[in-house]
Amino acid sequence: MKRSTVGPWIAFGLGALYFLIPLIATFEFSLRMRRGTYSFDAYAVVFADPRFQASFSYSVLLALITIVLGVMLVVPTAYFIRLRLPKLAPLVEFITLLPLVIPAIVIVFGYLRLYNSSSWLPFTSNARATDLLLAFGYVTLALPYMYRAVDTGMRAIDVRTLTEAAESLGASWATILFRVIFPNVKVAILSGAFITFAVVMGEFTFASLLDRPAFGPYLQLIGANRAYEPAALAIIAFLVTWACMGLLQLVLAGARVARQR
Amino acid sequence: MVDAAHPAPLQAPLRDAAPPVVKTAFSWAWLGVTPFFLFALLFLILPTLYLVVGAFMDTEGNFTLDNIVNLFQPTILRAYWISIQISAASAILGALFGFFIAFAVTIGGLPPWIRSTVMTFSGVASNFAGIPLAFAFLATLGRTGLVTALLIYLFDFNIYGSGFNLLSFWGLTLTYLYFQIPLMVLILAPALDGLKKEWREASEILGASSWQYWRYVALPVLWPAICGTTLLLFANAFGAVATAYALTGSSLNIVTILLFAxxxxxxxxxxxxxxxxxxxMILITGITNGTYIWLRARSERWLR
Structure with a gap:
C-alpha cells in the first residue's frame, strides 16, 4: 500500500516558504539603494568600506588561528583518550559539551573578570593579548563541534592497529601523531574546521565585549546606522555560511567516494 | 604554574589503571591530554566558577545570599520571564514544525533529492544566526520590509496596523524559529530513520490504523528524543544574544540583553x-541540558 504524500509535500512547501521568503526579501532589499531601480550599489558601498575589509579579514585570520589551535588541542586529546585513557572519555565528552550548556555571554563575562589588567594573567591588558584571549574563547565555543568531528573520525579508523604498526616500525609518538594519525583524520579535521570557520565569522558577543574589531561588531554597527547595507551584509554572511557548509559536504562526499574505491 | 593548575581528579584514575600498561607509554598519554584539561580549566571552568563563587560573595569577599535574594526584584524577574517565554515558544514551535519537516523528508515518501537539499540547508540555516539573521527579518517583516510592503500592496493589509511588531515577543520568536526548526530537523531526522519498518508492518498486520501506530508505537519511542531536543532548543534560544540585540537594541528586556548591558x-x-x-542563566541552561542528555540516553535505548 502506498501512503499518501500530500501531507509531507505540504510540510515541505510551507517550510520552503518560511525559509526562502526572508532570503528573497533580504536580497530584494539589498538591491533597493538606488531610487527607482535595482542596483548592486549597497554591495559596492560595503566592499569599498575600509572597515568592512579590515573587520572581515580580522575575523578570517582569527578563524584560521582558532582552527589551528583547536586542531592542535583536540586531535592529540582524542587520540590519547581513544587509545590509552578510555576511562576519561566520559569526562572529556562532558567538558566538550559544556560550551553548549554555559551561555557564551557568561563565559566571556568570566574572562573579563578573571583576566582583567590587574589579575594574575592579564589577557585584556593589551590588544595582542586580547586577540589571543578571543582566539582561545573561540576555540572554547568550537570545542563541541571540533571534538565530535575528530572523535567520529578516529572511530572510523583503527587507531590501535595504526599505532602498533607505526611503533613496530620504530616511529616516535610525535611521528605517529603527525604523520600517521593526522593524515587519516584529515576529513574529520576539515569538517570541524568549516563549522568553526562559520561560527567565528558570525560571532558577536565575545568580540563585542572584548572590544575587538571583528566582523560581528562591525555588522552591529552598520545595522544601527545604515538602511540598505545591512541587507547586503546579511546576504554576504549567508553566502559565507553556505560556502562553509557546501565545502563540508564536498569534503565528506569526496571521502565517501575515496573509501569506496 | 602547570603543577598548581593541574586538575586534581586526573591523578586518581592513574593509580587505578597503571599496572597492566607499560609505564612510559602511560606518561606520554597523560602528557598528551594535559593541555586539553589545562585549557578547559583556564578558559571554561575557572571563568565560570569565578562568577558562580562571586554570586555568593559581597564586595568585601564575605559569604552572602543577598545577591541571590536581590535577583527577585521586578525588573530582573521580568527579564528572566520574557527570556523563558520566548525560549519556550520558539523551542516548542520549532520542535513541532521541525518534526513535520523531518518526518516529510525521512519517512514521508518525498523524493531523495529533497532530503539531501533540506539536510544541507538545515546545516546552513542552523548556523545562520546572530546579527545577519536579524537583518534578514528586518528586510522581510520590518516596517519597510518586502512582505510588509507586499501585504499592503496586494491586500491593503498593514500588519503593523494590526498590532504586529517585529521588535516584540512574537517577532523575536518568529526570527528564532529560523535557526530552531533546522536544528530540530538535523537532530530528529536520524531518530526518525531509526523507526523500524517492521514495527509499522507488525502493527498493520494486527489491524492498527495509522493513528494507532503513531499513538501507541512511534510516538512513545520518539518521545524522549522529541522532548530532549525541545529542551536543547530552549537552551539554544535562552543563551542567544546577538539576534535580539541587533533586532531590538535594548527595547526588549530579555535576560541576555540585561546581562550584556x-x-x-x-x-x-x-x-x-x-x-x-x-x-x-547557568542554572536554567544547565537543568535543561542535563535533562536533554538524560532523555537522549533513554531514546538511544530504542533507536539503535
Whole structure:
C-alpha cells in the first residue's frame, strides 16, 4: 500500500516558504539603494568600506588561528583518550559539551573578570593579548563541534592497529601523531574546521565585549546606522555560511567516494 | 604554574589503571591530554566558577545570599520571564514544525533529492544566526520590509496596523524559529530513520490504523528524543544574544540583553548582582541540558 504524500509535500512547501521568503526579501532589499531601480550599489558601498575589509579579514585570520589551535588541542586529546585513557572519555565528552550548556555571554563575562589588567594573567591588558584571549574563547565555543568531528573520525579508523604498526616500525609518538594519525583524520579535521570557520565569522558577543574589531561588531554597527547595507551584509554572511557548509559536504562526499574505491 | 593548575581528579584514575600498561607509554598519554584539561580549566571552568563563587560573595569577599535574594526584584524577574517565554515558544514551535519537516523528508515518501537539499540547508540555516539573521527579518517583516510592503500592496493589509511588531515577543520568536526548526530537523531526522519498518508492518498486520501506530508505537519511542531536543532548543534560544540585540537594541528586556548591558556598563550598579544574574542563566541552561542528555540516553535505548 502506498501512503499518501500530500501531507509531507505540504510540510515541505510551507517550510520552503518560511525559509526562502526572508532570503528573497533580504536580497530584494539589498538591491533597493538606488531610487527607482535595482542596483548592486549597497554591495559596492560595503566592499569599498575600509572597515568592512579590515573587520572581515580580522575575523578570517582569527578563524584560521582558532582552527589551528583547536586542531592542535583536540586531535592529540582524542587520540590519547581513544587509545590509552578510555576511562576519561566520559569526562572529556562532558567538558566538550559544556560550551553548549554555559551561555557564551557568561563565559566571556568570566574572562573579563578573571583576566582583567590587574589579575594574575592579564589577557585584556593589551590588544595582542586580547586577540589571543578571543582566539582561545573561540576555540572554547568550537570545542563541541571540533571534538565530535575528530572523535567520529578516529572511530572510523583503527587507531590501535595504526599505532602498533607505526611503533613496530620504530616511529616516535610525535611521528605517529603527525604523520600517521593526522593524515587519516584529515576529513574529520576539515569538517570541524568549516563549522568553526562559520561560527567565528558570525560571532558577536565575545568580540563585542572584548572590544575587538571583528566582523560581528562591525555588522552591529552598520545595522544601527545604515538602511540598505545591512541587507547586503546579511546576504554576504549567508553566502559565507553556505560556502562553509557546501565545502563540508564536498569534503565528506569526496571521502565517501575515496573509501569506496 | 602547570603543577598548581593541574586538575586534581586526573591523578586518581592513574593509580587505578597503571599496572597492566607499560609505564612510559602511560606518561606520554597523560602528557598528551594535559593541555586539553589545562585549557578547559583556564578558559571554561575557572571563568565560570569565578562568577558562580562571586554570586555568593559581597564586595568585601564575605559569604552572602543577598545577591541571590536581590535577583527577585521586578525588573530582573521580568527579564528572566520574557527570556523563558520566548525560549519556550520558539523551542516548542520549532520542535513541532521541525518534526513535520523531518518526518516529510525521512519517512514521508518525498523524493531523495529533497532530503539531501533540506539536510544541507538545515546545516546552513542552523548556523545562520546572530546579527545577519536579524537583518534578514528586518528586510522581510520590518516596517519597510518586502512582505510588509507586499501585504499592503496586494491586500491593503498593514500588519503593523494590526498590532504586529517585529521588535516584540512574537517577532523575536518568529526570527528564532529560523535557526530552531533546522536544528530540530538535523537532530530528529536520524531518530526518525531509526523507526523500524517492521514495527509499522507488525502493527498493520494486527489491524492498527495509522493513528494507532503513531499513538501507541512511534510516538512513545520518539518521545524522549522529541522532548530532549525541545529542551536543547530552549537552551539554544535562552543563551542567544546577538539576534535580539541587533533586532531590538535594548527595547526588549530579555535576560541576555540585561546581562550584556550589565557587563558593558554595570547598569545594575552592583557587580555581584551581575554574577548572580549569570548564575541564574547557568542554572536554567544547565537543568535543561542535563535533562536533554538524560532523555537522549533513554531514546538511544530504542533507536539503535
Amino acid at each position: 550589565q557587563i558593558r556598563g554595570d547598569v545594575l550598579h552592583d557587580q555581584h548582582l551581575g554574577y548572580a544574574l549569570a548564575l541564574g
